[in-house]
Amino acid sequence: MEASVQAEKGQLSIHTDNIFPIIKKFLYSDHEIFLRELVSNAVDATQKLKKLASFGEFSDELGELKVTVKVDETAKTITISDRGIGMTADEIKKYINQIAFSGAAEFVEKYKEKEDTRGNIIGNFGLGFYSSFMVAKEVEIITKSYKEGSEAARWVCDGSTEFTIEAADKTDRGTDIILHIAEDSEEFLQKYRLSDILEKYGKFLPVEIEFDEKIINNPNPIWTKQPSELKDEDYLAFYKELHPMSEDPLFWIHLNVDYPFNLTGVLYFPKLKNDFSAKREKIQLYSRQVFITDEVKDVVPDFLTLLHGIIDSPDIPLNVSRSYLQSDSNVKKISGYITRKVADKLADIFRNDRESYEKKFDDIGLFVKYGMISDDKFSEKAKEYCLVKNIEGKHFTFDEYTAKIKENQTDKDEKVVWLYASDVQKQDAYIQSAQKRGYDVLVFDSVIDPHFINGIEYKLEKTSIKRVDADTLDKLIEKEIKLESVLSKDDEEKTKKLFEETLGGAPKLTISVEPMPTDELPIVITIPEFIRRMNDMAATSGQKSMFGDMPTMLNVAINANHPVTQKILKAGEDEQKQLIRHAYNLALLAQGMLSGSELTAFVQQAAARL
Ligand code: ADP
Ligand code: MG
Numbered sequence: 001m002e003a004s005v006q007a008e009k010g011q012l013s014i015h016t017d018n019i020f021p022i023i024k025k026f027l028y029s030d031h032e033i034f035l036r037e038l039v040s041n042a043v044d045a046t047q048k049l050k051k052l053a054s055f056g057e058f059s060d061e062l063g064e065l066k067v068t069v070k071v072d073e074t075a076k077t078i079t080i081s082d083r084g085i086g087m088t089a090d091e092i093k094k095y096i097n098q099i100a101f102s103g104a105a106e107f108v109e110k111y112k113e114k115e116d117t118r119g120n121i122i123g124n125f126g127l128g129f130y131s132s133f134m135v136a137k138e139v140e141i142i143t144k145s146y147k148e149g150s151e152a153a154r155w156v157c158d159g160s161t162e163f164t165i166e167a168a169d170k171t172d173r174g175t176d177i178i179l180h181i182a183e184d185s186e187e188f189l190q191k192y193r194l195s196d197i198l199e200k201y202g203k204f205l206p207v208e209i210e211f212d213e214k215i216i217n218n219p220n221p222i223w224t225k226q227p228s229e230l231k232d233e234d235y236l237a238f239y240k241e242l243h244p245m246s247e248d249p250l251f252w253i254h255l256n257v258d259y260p261f262n263l264t265g266v267l268y269f270p271k272l273k274n275d276f277s278a279k280r281e282k283i284q285l286y287s288r289q290v291f292i293t294d295e296v297k298d299v300v301p302d303f304l305t306l307l308h309g310i311i312d313s314p315d316i317p318l319n320v321s322r323s324y325l326q327s328d329s330n331v332k333k334i335s336g337y338i339t340r341k342v343a344d345k346l347a348d349i350f351r352n353d354r355e356s357y358e359k360k361f362d363d364i365g366l367f368v369k370y371g372m373i374s375d376d377k378f379s380e381k382a383k384e385y386c387l388v389k390n391i392e393g394k395h396f397t398f399d400e401y402t403a404k405i406k407e408n409q410t411d412k413d414e415k416v417v418w419l420y421a422s423d424v425q426k427q428d429a430y431i432q433s434a435q436k437r438g439y440d441v442l443v444f445d446s447v448i449d450p451h452f453i454n455g456i457e458y459k460l461e462k463t464s465i466k467r468v469d470a471d472t473l474d475k476l477i478e479k480e481i482k483l484e485s486v487l488s489k490d491d492e493e494k495t496k497k498l499f500e501e502t503l504g505g506a507p508k509l510t511i512s513v514e515p516m517p518t519d520e521l522p523i524v525i526t527i528p529e530f531i532r533r534m535n536d537m538a539a540t541s542g543q544k545s546m547f548g549d550m551p552t553m554l555n556v557a558i559n560a561n562h563p564v565t566q567k568i569l570k571a572g573e574d575e576q577k578q579l580i581r582h583a584y585n586l587a588l589l590a591q592g593m594l595s596g597s598e599l600t601a602f603v604q605q606a607a608a609r610l
Contacts, residue, residue: 005089005153005167010097031185034131035069035194036201038080038177040290041129042067043207045084045175049146052085058146060173066208066215069198073189076181082207083174086145089153089165096129096141096155097163132177133159135185142168143175201291204310223266223310224289227254239268243282243308247271250360253345255311257337261330265311267342271363272306286312300335303371303378304342311338336377343371343381350385358395361387369448373455383459391424391431391441398460405440411464411478418465419476420444420453422536429590430468433520439477441468450536469591470529472514472557485515485560491569495558498568502580508553515560522562523587526555556584582606 046065052058068081087095132139137159144152152170157163170176187193195211202209204221222230222238235252249268257263267283283296283305289312297305299316315330346368350357361368368386371378387395396404402416409417419434420442421427434441444453457465466476474483485492492513499511516524531553558565568579585602588594594602 005151005165007164007166009162009164011161031134032188032197033201034135034179035078035080035188035197036290037128037131038179039067039069039198039202039205039209042080042082042084042175042177043205043209043290045082045086046207047084049083049085052146060146066210067205069194069209069211071189071191071194076186076189078179078181078188078194080177080179081174083172084146086150086174087141087143087153088145088147088150091145092141092143092153092155092165132179135181135188136179137182138180140178140180141175142170142178144168144170144173146173203291204286204289206289219289221289221310223254223264223312227256230254235266235268238266239308242284242310246308249308250363251345251349252309253341255338255341261313261315261333261337263311263313263315263334263337265309265313267304267307267309267311267338269364269367270306270308272366282308284310285316286310287316288312288314292316299331300338301371301375301378303367303374304338306367306370307342339371339375339378340381343378347381347385357385358387361389361395366446366448369446369452373448373451379459383456388418388442388444391421391435391443398456401442402460402463408438409440409477411476414462416463417477418442418463419468420465421468422449423592426592427468429521430473433473433524434468436517437473439473450533450539454533454537466529467532469526470532471526471555472516472524474514474516483515483517483561485513487513487515487560487565487569492560495560495565495569498576499556499558499580499584502577503556503584509556510553511556511558513558513560513565516557516562518559518561518563520559520562521587521590522559522564522583524557524559525584525587525591525593526557527591528553528555556587 046067049058049062050065053062063083065083068079070079070081071077072079139157139159141155142152143155144150152168153165154168154170155163155165181189188197191212195216198209198211198216202217204219205217206219206224208215208219209217218241222234235254236248239246239249239252247270249270252266252268255263255265255267265286270282282294283300284294285292285296285299296311299311311334313334316328316334346357346364349360365387368382372382372386373379383398385397387397388401389395401418405418406416409419411417419439421431422443422445424431424443424445431441453465457463468476470476487495495513496511500509503509503511564579564583568576568583571579582605585594585598589599589602
């Protein structure tokens with residue numbers, strides 16, 4: 001038999017006098033978490049009772065074990081009731097007066113000086129029971145322990161450091177927490193507000209939660225089950241539950257470890273297409289089925305935030321600031337584990353079902369490429385199955401591709417040259433020239449490709465990656481055998497001079513004369529690879545190009561073997577100028593660089609010659 005409850009008035013052992021106002025101010029924007037804390041305490045108490053029953057340490061009727069949240073708008077109270085283990089008066093003194101409050105006091109001591117960390121700690125700590133004082137001017141606990149013969153007790157505290165405890169007449173087991181809501185927190189007396197909060201934090205709590213006569217949660221979400229119990233339909237249905245408006249995901253990963261840390265969850269690969277700005281914040285972090293946050297950027301590498309789903313781990317510390325989180329060793333291990341799992345899953349699909357992997361690559365390519373340029377460990381694995389696609393729509397791994405083109409596309413430094421187009425339509429003239437020479441051309445047209453090319457080029461050995469219009473093809477893939485020029489050295493020099501005189505001025509042109517096949521354009525305009533890359537990268541990261549709208553450095557290669565070049569040499573001065581301008585404009589047109597009034601003038605001139 002427990003001793004009967006002695007009525008008592010006491011002083012909480014807190015050394016900071018005005019602890020409540022401080023806490024209130026700290027947590028201003030996040031008062032709603034009081035409900036998360038109190039409901040999880042009720043869930044914990046219920047789970048503990050179930051455990052005791054399973055160990056045979058509790059043999060009474062368990063009865064219905066749901067947790068109930070009630071609001072009384074007239075009395076201005078919110079009551080959270082459970083049928084869990086309850087507390088004896090001694091336990092209240094120990095767990096509420098001493099432990100819960102000392103935790104709170106410690107917290108305040110630690111953070112009251114650090115103005116700048118306030119923003120960071122909001123919502124990321126567990127003050128537990130104490131957080132009820134953020135919204136209540138008085139809190140009552142009426143509780144009866146599961147222990148045989150124990151007497152019910154009532155504890156009341158008005159937010160000062162004083163409390164009272166006395167016997168209560170509660171007859172059934174469990175705990176009621178009654179919050180007398182403060183004037184400035186009356187918003188929480190509105191049903192829809194409470195229901196929103198419960199929905200946000202409690203959707204997957206492991207014990208049934210009743211509010212407004214409805215059960216608001218799914219106590220057995222799929223991530224708590226074994227993968228072997230689940231079918232594809234279950235995963236898809238759960239995805240719909242999380243993201244009702246989204247298209248079906250491509251595939252998913254069931255996370256399940258218990259050593260050296262505890263982690264469960266399901267991550268889905270959404271159809272990303274080319275949408276890099278896809279809404280992030282679609283991974284939700286849970287701790288034992290309690291929602292914590294959907295800002296997971298400190299827990300998983302950035303590229304993984306493109307995924308959707310749930311991560312549940314009691315091992316991620318939530319009561320510390322973000323900067324601490326990043327250096328936490330558990331967080332690092334978890335992040336490494338998830339990265340590995342994701343990389344392995346992709347490898348798995350690649351090896352077992354290459355066809356479907358290739359089909360999905362348009363949607364996951366962005367993810368794989370982003371992962372490769374941002375995470376070395378991922379890159380190590382993904383380089384086996386990251387694919388490139390050529391103009392004909394065939395996919396290759398890096399190794400396969402290099403093997404395919406090595407024979408034909410190796411330059412004099414023994415580097416394999418990957419040629420690519422970023423816009424198949426616009427670069428058609430260049431693609432055709434490359435194909436005429438038997439060269440293969442890749443397509444790199446996604447938003448991430450400029451960064452991706454830069455990122456992988458130095459990881460690939462003895463490979464250089466160049467856009468088809470980065471230079472004349474014979475220079476892009478320099479070979480021993482060169483075409484003969486029909487022009488004498490003198491004539492070449494003369495041609496170059498003529499062009500320089502006629503075209504001089506901005507943009508800055510680098511003019512050269514080269515022998516090319518006669519059936520190609522008389523002039524080929526190219527943009528040096530490094531300049532264009534810098535422009536592309538600046539454009540995708542939203543900065544203004546350092547060269548303005550158009551690159552200011554152009555290479556102009558004059559085809560020494562083209563009949564027009566000879567015609568120019570032989571023409572009179574006026575005709576020379578006209579021919580040069582015309583040929584130059586044609587080349588600009590082929591590069592898609594002729595527009596506006598220049599284009600109009602060019603078309604009019606051409607029409608006049610008809
Ligand atoms: P924590 O949940 O992290 O232990 P809290 O401040 O939330 O910290 O709660 C302090 C303690 O009070 C709990 O550990 C538990 O022993 C006790 N407690 C709180 N709420 C309940 C409840 N509804 N039923 C039984 N015990 C409770
Ligand atoms: Mg708690």
